[in-house]
Amino acid sequence: MEIYPGAHLIECEIGGRPLRLPLLMGESDTVLVDCGTRSHAAGDIPRYIDKIGLPASRLTFLVITHPDVDHSGGAGELVRRCPHLRVMCGAADRLLIEEPEQLFARRYDHYREEHDIFYDEKTASGIRDGCNGNQPVFLTLKGGETLNLGGKRILEIIHLPGHSHGHLGIYDRDYRTLFYGDAIQGRGYQSLTGGWVLCPTYLYVDAYLQTINCIEHLGAERIVGCHWAVRQGEDEIREFCASSRNFVETADRLIYDYLACHPQGGTLRELCQSLGGKLGEWPAAAHTELSYPFLGHLDRGILQGKLSVDRSVRPVIYRQC
Ligand SMILES: [Fe+2]
Numbered sequence: 250m251e252i253y254p255g256a257h258l259i260e261c262e263i264g265g266r267p268l269r270l271p272l273l274m275g276e277s278d279t280v281l282v283d284c285g286t287r288s289h290a291a292g293d294i295p296r297y298i299d300k301i302g303l304p305a306s307r308l309t310f311l312v313i314t315h316p317d318v319d320h321s322g323g324a325g326e327l328v329r330r331c332p333h334l335r336v337m338c339g340a341a342d343r344l345l346i347e348e349p350e351q352l353f354a355r356r357y358d359h360y361r362e363e364h365d366i367f368y369d370e371k372t373a374s375g376i377r378d379g380c381n382g383n384q385p386v387f388l389t390l391k392g393g394e395t396l397n398l399g400g401k402r403i404l405e406i407i408h409l410p411g412h413s414h415g416h417l418g419i420y421d422r423d424y425r426t427l428f429y430g431d432a433i434q435g436r437g438y439q440s441l442t443g444g445w446v447l448c449p450t451y452l453y454v455d456a457y458l459q460t461i462n463c464i465e466h467l468g469a470e471r472i473v474g475c476h477w478a479v480r481q482g483e484d485e486i487r488e489f490c491a492s493s494r495n496f497v498e499t500a501d502r503l504i505y506d507y508l509a510c511h512p513q514g515g516t517l518r519e520l521c522q523s524l525g526g527k528l529g530e531w532p533a534a535a536h537t538e539l540s541y542p543f544l545g546h547l548d549r550g551i552l553q554g555k556l557s558v559d560r561s562v563r564p565v566i567y568r569q570c
Contacts, residue, residue, distance in 0.1 A: 339415020
């Protein structure tokens with residue numbers, strides 16, 4: 250669908266959840282923001298650009314907001330189909346975007362060794378299948394750059410870290426519209442039919458809070474994420490930012506309350522299982538996905554001198570100082 254002149258959203262699906270990929274067109278160049286998995290790059294995207302009559306040769310830039318299978322997995326497939334495509338991403342995310350094996354090891358399988366938390370074989374192979382082989386990135390960005398698509402369409406690159414170190418957003422100032430990828434996540438992810446399916450998956454708490462502030466004060470009239478309904482107008486944007494911030498504050502409080510009541514300490518899995526039901530309405534089977542944000546909270550607590558971790562045991566145990 251076209252949300253305003255020259256700005257389309259390619260509506261896809263990932264695991265029963267919405268996935269919307271922005272396609273922004275100028276007179277000379279077109280940028281796609283995120284490419285979905287390999288199957289989106291082979292199906293939904295070519296179908297959509299065909300439908301609107303955009304030749305594959307006119308798709309010139311792919312900006313990948315962050316390394317995740319549903320945002321970066323299809324890059325190699327899309328480059329194969331669009332010979333002029335230049336891939337760009339945040340400087341800090343380059344390795345994970347270029348090399349799917351690194352993405353799997355450092356993002357999805359990161360919790361195995363110390364926390365004994367990992368995906369079952371079926372889920373793991375689904376993640377691996379969503380990615381192509383290695384795909385070099387043409388240019389890395391740090392925020393502050395502009396992208397000129399011709400015909401006076403100039404887009405601004407914004408650094409929105411927290412869900413990843415290098416997470417990017419694109420601001421179309423003429424239309425006061427921010428395309429933010431997964432930079433802020435409200436109370437979590439909902440399915441296509443509206444039920445809650447997954448908690449927020451930010452990793453770095455302080456950066457995430459700064460990103461929420463940045464988006465709240467950007468002066469945007471419309472913010473467009475990859476898995477959340479478009480927020481339009483000051484009130485809706487402020488409310489979404491507040492719900493994102495509120496989740497962080499509640500999660501932090503619950504973690505400290507739990508550890509205060511358990512002087513023997515707790516593992517990451519125990520924290521996820523005990524607190525999941527207090528934080529959201531996703532299915533209990535998804536509580537361990539809280540490993541992503543909770544490890545961020547625990548690491549922050551250690552840095553602040555408020556928590557300690559016993560790494561002499563497996564899984565490691567966290568305690569309040
Ligand atoms: Fe995503």
